[in-house]
Amino acid sequence: MGSSAVGIVANPLAGRDVRRLVAQASVFPNSEKAKMIQRLLAALGAVGVTDAFVSTDVGGISAAVLRSLGPDPAAGRPEWPTVHFVELERYSSTAADTAELVGAMMGAGVGAIVCLGGDGTARAVAASCGDTPLLALSTGTNNVFPEVREATVAGLAAGLVAQGAVDATTVLERDARLEVIAHSRVETALVDVCLTRAASRGARALWDVGGLTELACVFARPDAIGLSSIPGLLCPVPRGAGHGVVLRLVPPRSAPAVVRAPIAPGLVVEVGVASWEHLHRGRPHMMGTGGGVVALDGEREIELDASERVQVRFCTDGPVRIDPSATLAEAAQRRLLCTLPAGAYGPGLPPSNDTP
Amino acid sequence: MSDTLEHRSAEPAELSADQLLDAYRRMRTIRAFEDRVHEEFATGDIPGFVHLYAGEEASAVGICMHLDDGDTIASTHRGHGHCIAKGVDPKPMMAEIFGRRTGTCHGKGGSMHIADLSKGMLGANGIVGAGAPLACGRALAAKLAGNGEVCVVFFGDGASNQGTTLEALNLASVWQLPVIFVAENNGYAETTASSWSVAADNIADRADGFGMPGVIVDGFDFFAVWEVAREAVTRARRGDGPTLMEVKLTRYYGHFEGDQQTYRGDEVERARRDFDCLKWFRTRVTTNGMLDAAALDTIDAEAAALIDDAVAEARSAPLPGREDLETDVYATY
Ligand SMILES: Cc1ncc(C[n+]2csc(CCOP(=O)(O)OP(=O)(O)O)c2C)c(N)n1
Ligand SMILES: [Mg+2]
Numbered sequence: 001m002g003s004s005a006v007g008i009v010a011n012p013l014a015g016r017d018v019r020r021l022v023a024q025a026s027v028f029p030n031s032e033k034a035k036m037i038q039r040l041l042a043a044l045g046a047v048g049v050t051d052a053f054v055s056t057d058v059g060g061i062s063a064a065v066l067r068s069l070g071p072d073p074a075a076g077r078p079e080w081p082t083v084h085f086v087e088l089e090r091y092s093s094t095a096a097d098t099a100e101l102v103g104a105m106m107g108a109g110v111g112a113i114v115c116l117g118g119d120g121t122a123r124a125v126a127a128s129c130g131d132t133p134l135l136a137l138s139t140g141t142n143n144v145f146p147e148v149r150e151a152t153v154a155g156l157a158a159g160l161v162a163q164g165a166v167d168a169t170t171v172l173e174r175d176a177r178l179e180v181i182a183h184s185r186v187e188t189a190l191v192d193v194c195l196t197r198a199a200s201r202g203a204r205a206l207w208d209v210g211g212l213t214e215l216a217c218v219f220a221r222p223d224a225i226g227l228s229s230i231p232g233l234l235c236p237v238p239r240g241a242g243h244g245v246v247l248r249l250v251p252p253r254s255a256p257a258v259v260r261a262p263i264a265p266g267l268v269v270e271v272g273v274a275s276w277e278h279l280h281r282g283r284p285h286m287m288g289t290g291g292g293v294v295a296l297d298g299e300r301e302i303e304l305d306a307s308e309r310v311q312v313r314f315c316t317d318g319p320v321r322i323d324p325s326a327t328l329a330e331a332a333q334r335r336l337l338c339t340l341p342a343g344a345y346g347p348g349l350p351p352s353n354d355t356p
Numbered sequence: 357m358s359d360t361l362e363h364r365s366a367e368p369a370e371l372s373a374d375q376l377l378d379a380y381r382r383m384r385t386i387r388a389f390e391d392r393v394h395e396e397f398a399t400g401d402i403p404g405f406v407h408l409y410a411g412e413e414a415s416a417v418g419i420c421m422h423l424d425d426g427d428t429i430a431s432t433h434r435g436h437g438h439c440i441a442k443g444v445d446p447k448p449m450m451a452e453i454f455g456r457r458t459g460t461c462h463g464k465g466g467s468m469h470i471a472d473l474s475k476g477m478l479g480a481n482g483i484v485g486a487g488a489p490l491a492c493g494r495a496l497a498a499k500l501a502g503n504g505e506v507c508v509v510f511f512g513d514g515a516s517n518q519g520t521t522l523e524a525l526n527l528a529s530v531w532q533l534p535v536i537f538v539a540e541n542n543g544y545a546e547t548t549a550s551s552w553s554v555a556a557d558n559i560a561d562r563a564d565g566f567g568m569p570g571v572i573v574d575g576f577d578f579f580a581v582w583e584v585a586r587e588a589v590t591r592a593r594r595g596d597g598p599t600l601m602e603v604k605l606t607r608y609y610g611h612f613e614g615d616q617q618t619y620r621g622d623e624v625e626r627a628r629r630d631f632d633c634l635k636w637f638r639t640r641v642t643t644n645g646m647l648d649a650a651a652l653d654t655i656d657a658e659a660a661a662l663i664d665d666a667v668a669e670a671r672s673a674p675l676p677g678r679e680d681l682e683t684d685v686y687a688t689y
Contacts, residue, residue, distance in 0.1 A: 016560055016572040021587045021599060027564055030557040060557045199370045200579035200640050291644045306645040 003111030005051040006044055006081070006162045007132075008037055009101055009125055011117035012059025013093060015140050018203040024266030028139040033116050034064030036137065036151040040114055041065075043155025045080040047337070049162060052081040053108050055101045058091050084108070098124035106132060111162030112322065114154060118143045119191060119226075119297035126177070126319035127188050133161050133172055135322040141265050144226050145190040145297070149324060157324035160331055171327040176218050177318035178244065178279075180294060182302045182310040189296040190319070192217045192227045193312050198293045201300040207264050209249075209271050214287050216246045216279055216312045226298050229261040230271050237278075244279035244314045284313045371582070376647055379421055379578060381655045383413040383634055386437040388659040389446055390609070392667060393436070393453060397613040401671070403455050406467045409437030411608035411624070414633035415540055416441035418581025419508055419601075422589040428476040428494050430487035430509040432540075433468050434607070435480030438510055444472045450666035456673035462684060463676045478507075484545075485518025487511050488537065492524045495533035499595075506534040506592040514545025516559045525566040525600065534592035536585070537600045540575065542607045547619045560602035568598050575605030576631035579640070606631075 010033045019025035037054060044052055056062040062085055066073055069083060076082055086104045091097055102125055105113060112133045115125040122136040122145045135158045136146035147154075160166050178189040197211040206212075206227070219239040220231035231237065231245045234257060252258045255272025262268050279285055287294070288309045294302040302310065331337055371379070390410040397406055409416070412434075420429065420441035431438040436453075440446055444460065452459030453467050460470050471479035478494065481487055491509035498505040515521055516539050528535045539559040543550055556562055563570025571588075574580045581603060588599035606627040610617045641647040682688040 012557070013572075016558060016570065018571050018573075018584050018587060021569045021571050021584065021591065027561075027570070029561055058551070197370075199644065199646060201577070202579040202583040203573065204580070303640060303644065305643050 003109050003162055004049055004081075005053060005108060005110045006049050006158050007053045007055075007086075007102070007105030007108075007110040007113040008040055009055045009098060009105070009113060009115040009117075009121070010034075010037060010057065010061045011098065011115075011121040011124075011139075012057040012061050015118070017205045019142060019205050019207060019264055022207045022267070023264040025264060026141040030059050030061045031064060033139055034061045034068070036116055036139070037061070037065050038068050039151040040155035040158070041077075041080040041083065043152045044159040045077075047156055047159035047163070047165070049081045049159045051084060051108075053084045053086050053105045053110055055098075056085050056087045057097075058093070095120070095124040099128040102128040106130065111164070112158045114158050115146070117146065119145050120299050122146050123188060123190050123297050126190055129319060131320055133158075133168075133322045134319045135161075135324065142225065142298075144192075144221075144224050144228055147324070153328065154324055156331070156337070157322055157327040160327055160336065161322050165336055166327050166330045166334070171323050171330055173240065173321050173323055174316065175239065175318035175321050176242075176244065176314060176316050178216055178218055179313040179315050180296065180302070180310055181313070182294065182304070183308055185302065187296055187301065188318075190218060191297050192295075193287070194227055194295050195287045195292050195310075196295060196300065197291075198300060199291075201293055201303055204299045204301075205264075206295045206298050206300055207267060209263055209269055210251070211292075212249045212271070213292070214246065214248055216244060216285060216287070218244050218314070218318070220245055225262050225265060227261075227263055229263065230259050230273065231276060233261055234259050234273060235276050242316070243281070245276055246279045246285050246312075247276040248274040250274045279312070279314045281314050281316060284311045286310070287312055373647060375421065376641055377651060377655065379417055379582075380634075380637060380641075380647075380652055381659065382417045382420070382441050383578065383637065384655055384659045385446060385662065386410070386413045386416065386440045387634060388663045389436060389440060389450070389666075392663045393450075394609055394613065396454075396667060402453055402467075404466045404468070405433075405612045406453065407432075407434040407612050408607070408609040409434050411627060411633075412540060412542065412575060412605045413437055413441075414578040414581050414637070415538065415575045415603045415605060416510070418578050419536070419538060419585040419589075421582060422585050423476065423506070423508065425474070425476050426503065426505045428478050428491075428505070428507045430478045430491045430494070430507065431480045432487060432510055432512060432515065433480065433482050433484065434512070435468070435470060435510075439470050439472070439477055439480070442477045443475045444470065444477050446662060447666040447669055450663070451670040451673050454670040454673070455675060456670055457676045457680065458669070458673040462680060464680070464684060485511065485515040485520040487515070488521045488524030489527075491535050491537075492527050492531075492533055495528065495535045496531065498534055499531070504534075504593050506536060506589055508536045508538055510538045510540055512545060513539065513541040513543065513550035513554055513559060514548070516541075516562070517545075517553060522562075525562070525568070525598070528598040529566045529568050532595065532597035534595070535598045536588045536592055537598060539600065539602045541602055541604050543623075544607075544611065544619070546611045547615075549619070558602055560600055563600035566600075568600055570600045570602065572602045572604065575603035576627070576633050576636060578633055578637050
C-alpha cells in the first residue's frame, strides 16, 4: 500500500556558478523553482495526494510557496495537498541541509520524493533517501541525472507512484552509482567521478578538461551533456547495463583517440582518451597519485594529499528512480486519469449517447 | 574541422608557489593591518571613522592577483584591504589613517580617501555607490586607448541598491566596457540585512537584466575567487565586456569601529572558526604539499613586524602643517 504524502526538496543554491561565465549555462532563478513547486502541488492534488512536505530555505523559494497559499496559509488551497513546511534548526547552505530535510521527510512517511536542482542536489538527496522513489527535476541545462521535464507531469507521476497506483516493477528503476572512498570519507556519484590536477576545489565546477587524468562513469549516453558525454560518444554504456566505464585521459595531441564532447552547455571541446575499460561490480578502480582533486558529478569535491589514492566502486544500490514516461504510460493503460462510463473499456471510445 | 573548436590549455592554469606565497602575504598583511587598526582606534588617536575589512581578504586578493599596475580598482569606505591587495604600501596607509603628513594622501584624506594612482588604486570612497560610475569612466578610457587594461569596482550589498551602481551596470554593458563589478555581499549595509533590502535572491541575479554574466562565489575561499576572477578579467581584456561577480562573505568587525552589533548573532564566531580564508588557504596549500607551513609562519611574522613598524612610524610622523593647506587642491587663493 502506498502513502498519500510526497516530499519536495528544492536547492536554493543551484544554478549560479562559474559556468555562466565560462560557458553559456542557463540561469534558473529561485522564483522559477517556487513556481515549479506550485505546479507540482497542483498535480499532486489532482491525483489525490493528501500531504506534501516541502523543504524550506533561506533563498526565498519556500517563502514564495508560502505566499502562494494566500492570506491564510494554514487553511491551504483546496485543490492542493496540505502543505507542510519542513524546517531546520539552522541552515548551513550546504548539502547537509538537503540531507537533513530529506531525513525529516522520510520520517514523515513520504511515498516519493521530488527534488529540484542539479546533479549535486540529486546526489545529496539520493544519498539520504534510501529506497524511497526519487524523481529528480533539472533546474537548468547542465545536468545528466535530473531530467528536464515539466513539473506538472512529474507531479502526476510522483503522486501516482507514492500512492502505489502503478506497478512498481515497471515504473521504478534501481540505478547504479559510484562509491568513492577517499582517506576519511565515503561519497556517492550518480553519473561520473573524475580526477583533475587542479590545485583546489576552487570554483567547484569543472570546465577545464586540460587537467583531467581519469574519468569513471556509471553510464554514458551519447546524448548527454557533461563529462559522461566523453565515453558517451566513444564507448556508450546504457543505464542499467550492469557495469560502468573508466577512461584514462591525456592531452589530445598525444592521444590515440580524440573525442569532441559537449562537456558543458556551449562548450564542445577536444578530449584525448588513452584507454578505456568497463568498471565492474566488486572490482574497484584505484584513482590518483600526486595530489589533485576528485570531482563528483562535475563538481570538484575531494582535495587529495600528495600521496592519497581513492577507490572508485561500481555499486548497484543507487537510488530508486521514477520513470515518469513509464508511469504515465501505465496510468493511461489503466485509465487512472480518466472517468469513463461503466463497462466502456474497449477501443473506439466513447460509446456514449452523443456519438452519432 | 577540429581546429575550429575551442581548445583549452593542456595544463590547468594554476598558481605557482611564488604566487601562492604572494597571495598569502597580501591576505595576512590585510588581516594584521585591520586587527591592529581595530586596537589603535580604541586608543582614540585615530581621527574620523574606520570600516574594517578583516574576514573579506580572499575577495580583494583573489581578484587583484590578476591585475597589473596599469589595471585599476575603485573601492569603498571599507577600502584598506583593496588598497593592500592592489599593492599600496601599508606604511603610508597607516600614516594616512593617523592623519599624518607621511600618509598616502599627506594625511588629508584618512581611511575613506586613500588613493594611489601609481598602483592603479583610484580611491577609497565615502559615498556608497560612487565607485561603479568611476570604473566605467576609467574602463572607457582603457577601451578607447586599446591598451587592454581593465577596471574592477568593489561595492557592497548596500551599494548594489544605489541608482549609480545600476546605471553603471547598464552603461558598461551597452558600451561593452572592460569592467568587473564585484559585489561584496557581507549580509549587511550598516545594520540592515541584505535579505531585507535587496529585492532579488542574489545580487548576481541582476546581471541578467543588464545582459552580462552573473556569478556567485564563496568569498571565504581564495581559490574560488581567484578562478572566477581569472575568467572575468580574461573576458574583459578580450573585449567581451563586463561581468558581475557576487562574492558572499562576512565582515569580522562591526560596520564601523564602535558599532555594538546588536543586530547579528554568532555568525562571526562561526565564520572565524569554520570558514576563515587564511586558515582555509593554509590547510589547503600545506596538505597538498604546495607550500610548507614554515614559509607561511615566516610571512605571519613579517606581516606582524611590518604593521608594528607602520604604527610606530605613523605615530611619530608629523601632522600636516599650515603650509600644507594649499597643496593637493584644485584652486589656491
Ligand atoms: C550615498 C551614501 N549614503 C549613505 C551613506 C552612509 N553609509 C555608509 S556605509 C553604508 C552601508 C554600506 O553598506 P554596503 O554597501 O553593504 O557596504 P559594507 O559596509 O557592508 O561593506 C551607509 C549606508 C554613505 N556613506 N553614502
Ligand atoms: Mg554590506
